[in-house]
Amino acid sequence: MxxxxxxxxxxxxxxxxxxxxxxxxxxxxxxxxxxxxxxxxxxxxxxxxxxxxxxxxxxxxxxxxxxxxxxxxxxxxxxxxxxxxxxxxxxxxxxxxxxxxxxxxxxxxxxxxxxxxxxxxxxxxxxxxxxxxxxxxxxxxxxxxxxxxxxxxxxxxxxxxxxxxxxxxxxxxxxxxxxxxxxxxxxxxxxxxxDDVVPATAAGAPGTAAALPDGGSPLAELPDGGTPPRVLASLSTTAFPGQQEVLQKILDAASGLPVELIVTTGPAVDPASLSAPANASVRRYVDHSEIMPGCSAVICHGGHSTSMRALALGLPVMVLPMHPMMDQHMVGKAISNAGAGVLLSRKSSPDQIGAALTALLASESQRKAAAFIGARLRSAxxxxxxxxxxxxxxxxxxxxx
The missing domain is CATH 3.40.50.2000 (Glycogen Phosphorylase B;)
Structure with a gap:
């Protein structure tokens, strides 16, 4: 051979x-x-x-x-x-x-x-x-x-x-x-x-109360007895200038929103350097392949691997590019143009990030576009x-x- x-x-x-x-x-x-x-x-x-x-x-x-x-x-x-x-x-x-x-x-x-x-x-x-x-x-x-x-x-x-x-x-x-x-x-x-991705609808619908691999706290209940949608935020394992600041803005944006936010920092940012609201957790590492199937959306920097894995699961993506010389803006723009996510500036305020996340989670068209692209990615x-x-x-x- x-x-x-x-x-x-x-x-x-x-x-x-x-x-x-x-x-x-x-x-x-x-x-x-x-x-x-x-x-x-x-x-x-x-x-x-x-x-x-x-x-x-x-x-x-x-x-x-x-x-x-x-x-x-x-x-x-x-x-x-x-x-x-x-x-x-x-x-x-x-x-x-x-x-x-x-x-x-x-x-x-x-x-x-x-x-x-x-x-x-x-x-x-x-x-x-x-x-x-x-x-x-x-x-x-x-x-x-x-x-x-x-x-x-x-x-x-x-x-x-x-x-x-x-x-x-x-x-x-x-x-x-x-x-x-x-x-x-x-x-x-x-x-x-x-090729190894199983669509979220098969692994458990987005927003289900799947436990974190390390035994994290259970999801808070919504007034109607449901559970809030889970959102994963990850801005690369590579250290970029301003990365800690952007992660903190994402955490601040989630404060008060009816979501459960999981932030993974990777080796570049110390989780202890970030302040998390009650509906968020910060971890250095969680296997994304285990977490993503139970999510409703992903926030990332536009890294091709993370972005395509999210889309393959049918998840809409919010992209905040961290480096102007890399492929991140192009990836985010392609996702936005396809109607499967939104592209924001890393300079966006917590209020702007929160509003965009709320709109993304509420958008049926974004979910359908992500699901359509996901089916294509998996079948290829x-x-x-x-x-x-x-x-x-x-x-x-x-x-x-």
Whole structure:
């Protein structure tokens, strides 16, 4: 059976699509190895894949708060890191895989794999319109070009570019693909990787009084004897400037509303630094796959992985982008344009957030749009489709060899 070697990085939600595809490959009997930052070992091994830590990689700890210019410099160092490329090529030579799969952010590793002649798939974990648009044209793309790693040229060296996004939400899904380099078939959409999602209507209707995994307090009862809708708020495991302030505004917005709010801070924010009203709880970590099925809405920063998981469950999404240079605004705008959520500024006041949340929970059209998109995301089988793209390329390589 073919074997696959993934190269990834600890950048938050970028790992989830790779793991979803890896689990499908393992289910089919293929061998899967991951090269990554040491902090990713537990997640990779829990998926059943082999994990190898980088030996020559630049350091990266996205959970440590830092000024914007230092965050930019740290990301640029990792994206262009030749050490990751050396580790990838050395591991591929030690035990040759049929195909290497490289995260689209690792431009240095993609270039190294191409120079070494390795059959390669670049895995895009969000909208292709972002990576071939604002990312390529913005400050990061300019900085990478100065390092002789212009994103479009580097991605164009891959045998395939696998986009783990819904082509109807991704603005690039409607682009004229002939205009992308010389091979319009190089870019392939698998759909969002949400194959493990069970729709909320099957797991328990949104707003039901499902207990928290850690035994959290029961839901407060409404005057009519019902229970308030549950809302999950999460603003990434990556530390962004102002993240604590936005989380506090979300908590303040929920005060007095007939909702139960669960806030997960991740490693970047200390839960003790936040003040929660009586109808809210703050935890550093709760498994979103266990909590989301009992929710009625999700508040997030527009990270592609969290946003698509919520939509796959048929949940409307409120997006407050935390970083102007990332894909978050584009994801939020796509959700808003599809009628399945609302896009707000991180500068919104608690009153504005509260009013938007109240309207979102009351909107039947938003729920129906989210349910419609969710059915499409689940039926696409992103992990299965992605695994098939990799297996097909491995078959072509085998025939050519």
């Amino acid at each position: 073919p074997s696959f070697l993934f190269a990834t990085l600890d950048a938050g939600g970028n790992l989830a699509p790779a793991l979803g595809i890896a689990r499908e490959l393992l289910r089919q009997g293929h061998r899967v190895r991951f090269l990554g930052h040491a902090t990713q070992a537990a997640a990779v091994e829990a998926a059943g894949a082999e994990f190898l830590p980088y030996r020559c990689a630049a350091t990266l700890d996205p959970a440590v708060p830092a000024p914007a210019h230092r965050q930019f410099a740290a990301m640029l160092n990792v994206f262009s890191d030749s050490g990751i490329g050396r580790d990838l090529v050395e591991e591929a030579r030690r035990e040759p895989p049929d195909v290497v799969v490289v995260d689209c952010l690792l431009l240095g590793a993609i270039e190294a794999a191409a120079k070494a002649g390795l059959p390669q798939v670049v895995l895009v974990h969000s909208f292709f319109a972002y990576f071939d648009g604002p990312f390529r044209h913005g400050p990061m793309g300019a900085a990478l070009s100065l390092k002789r790693l212009p994103p479009r040229r580097v991605l164009g060296r891959a045998d395939r570019v696998l986009v783990c996004a819904d082509p109807l939400l991704d603005p690039a899904g409607s682009w004229d693909r002939v205009s992308w380099e010389s091979d319009p078939d190089r870019v392939v959409w698998s759909g969002a990787v949400v 089988g992103g992990a299965r489709t992605g695994a098939q793209v990799l297996a097909d390329l491995a078959g072509l390589v085998s025939v050519a060899g």
